[in-house]
Amino acid sequence: MSAQRPVKIAIVVGEESGDLLGARLMEALQGRLGERVSFCGLGGARMQRLGLCTLFDISDISVMGLSAVMARLSIIVRRVYQTVDAIIAENPDVLVIIDSPDFTHNVAKRVRKRAPHIPVVGYVSPSVWAWRSGRASKMKVYVDELLALLPFEPDVHRKLGGPTTHYVGHPLIERFAELRPADGERTPISNDKKVLLVLPGSRGSEVDRLLTDFGETIGLVSKRFPDLEILLPAVPHLEEKIRSGVSDWPVKPHILIGEEAKYAAFRRAHAALAASGTVSLELGISGIPMVVAYRVDWFFRRLKQLNRIFKFAGVTSMVLPNIILQRNVVPEFLDEDVRPAALRDVLLLLLQDTPQRQDQIDGLRALDHEMQLEHGGSQSEAAADVVVQVLNRHG
Structure with missing residues (x-):
């Protein structure tokens, strides 16, 4: 040239x-x-x-x-x-x-x-x-x-x-500093006040399928943690849809717009409830224990009935950190398994100092090496x- x-x-x-x-x-x-x-x-x-x-x-x-x-x-x-x-x-x-x-x-x-x-x-x-x-x-x-x-x-x-x-x-390897908390940004898990990230997806169809289940889950979790703080980062074009969808939630989330506000929330959060997708990788790099849920389009649901699971490198998962690490570190719920009571049970473990929380944090640390x-x-x-x-x- x-x-x-x-x-x-x-x-x-x-x-x-x-x-x-x-x-x-x-x-x-x-x-x-x-x-x-x-x-x-x-x-x-x-x-x-x-x-x-x-x-x-x-x-x-x-x-x-x-x-x-x-x-x-x-x-x-x-x-x-x-x-x-x-x-x-x-x-x-x-x-x-x-x-x-x-x-x-x-x-x-x-x-x-x-x-x-x-x-x-x-x-x-x-x-x-x-x-x-x-x-x-x-x-x-x-x-x-x-x-x-x-x-x-x-x-x-x-x-x-x-x-x-x-x-x-991945672009996220350039954003470690933005995703990870500085001293004092994320309070100890032993504190009574918990911060939960809720991430229902970046597409309208994802939000439509998950927002009701997520709202019911939050209601159940808040019975155990009455001072629960909910942070919900939203992409701008879905802001109105999300505000309308959370209007009847028992605990009102703080809706955050913009990348800077989103990553500031990541640095504060103790745990996350998220749709499947790239956001699970962001959460993994940030070291936030999570539970992932996903409801698929009707066409892919039919496909799933023919071949209910896929396996790659010995891992059965739709969650990116699990696939990269070649083991199921992050719990996930798909389609009919997306039930608020089941999501609550996992979140209660992740919002306290439990072996389940620590095991996930330890597993996610290996993402750094795998993705460099x-x-x-x-x-x-x-x-x-x-x-x-x-x-x-x-x-």
Whole structure:
């Protein structure tokens, strides 16, 4: 790649978490390539602040679950073709697709077919280790290099015949200081006043399925701890839905908006009740004992009836810390097992100085070692390394 030649990079994301990854990647690439790099594609507010002129608002396509996808299918399909046309017209030096595989991978397939000379980097591996493992080999047709956030994923793709995969670390490895309490921020568990984090999910469908159960659970827990303080971090676009949903809770939570308030709550909390997802990894790194619950979309519930559990590396779990640690450290409840009385029983153990609480804290400490990059450094820099290598090979 010429030292002076302008470089154009297309980035396509489909939701807020992808926008955060995309923004950090843009910053790392700007640090490497300077003013000669420009960006095009699809992104959210963070990427736009760094100079990306997005094709449309990503809220058009940020949906999860078959029911929600079907309701907006026509606009999603239209946006796929709009995005493909725009990328072909821009003719970038590389296309980076970030997460949201139902959208971004459909874009990549069509770009590969119409412009096979454009290399494609996939950022965030679909969960082929959990279900639909055949996606790995199919992905190899239109993804040249894959950037994985979880340490076991390169080995999974090798076994499944997927694309060349690099573990670039999870963004959370850069946020240890924000997630972990300084002296005095988290009071001793022996104190009477307990602080409980409640995290019902970052998507509307998750909140709809869990908020009632979580409210009933809080009511039961508060009978044992009358001074219980509830902290509920909420993403801005779900604030009104959540405020309406908790209006009849027996204990009113403090609803927190914004990343800074969220991580301040993490540093204070003694335990957490959370939906399954990346937040379980945040809690694990913060050292907060948790119980995880999840109710799946009706389509996946039917799939689960055919294959009720999946196993990876000998672990039966949907919780990321459990999968990474290869043992069930965090208790989880799925579908019909999500019962307030059962969730209460676990939380009461985690909100006191019990062997169950200490065992989980001890288990979660091992996440640091498992998730660190081999040669240190930041996640975004490791991702930028691979993108620059692809540019050099195709330069």
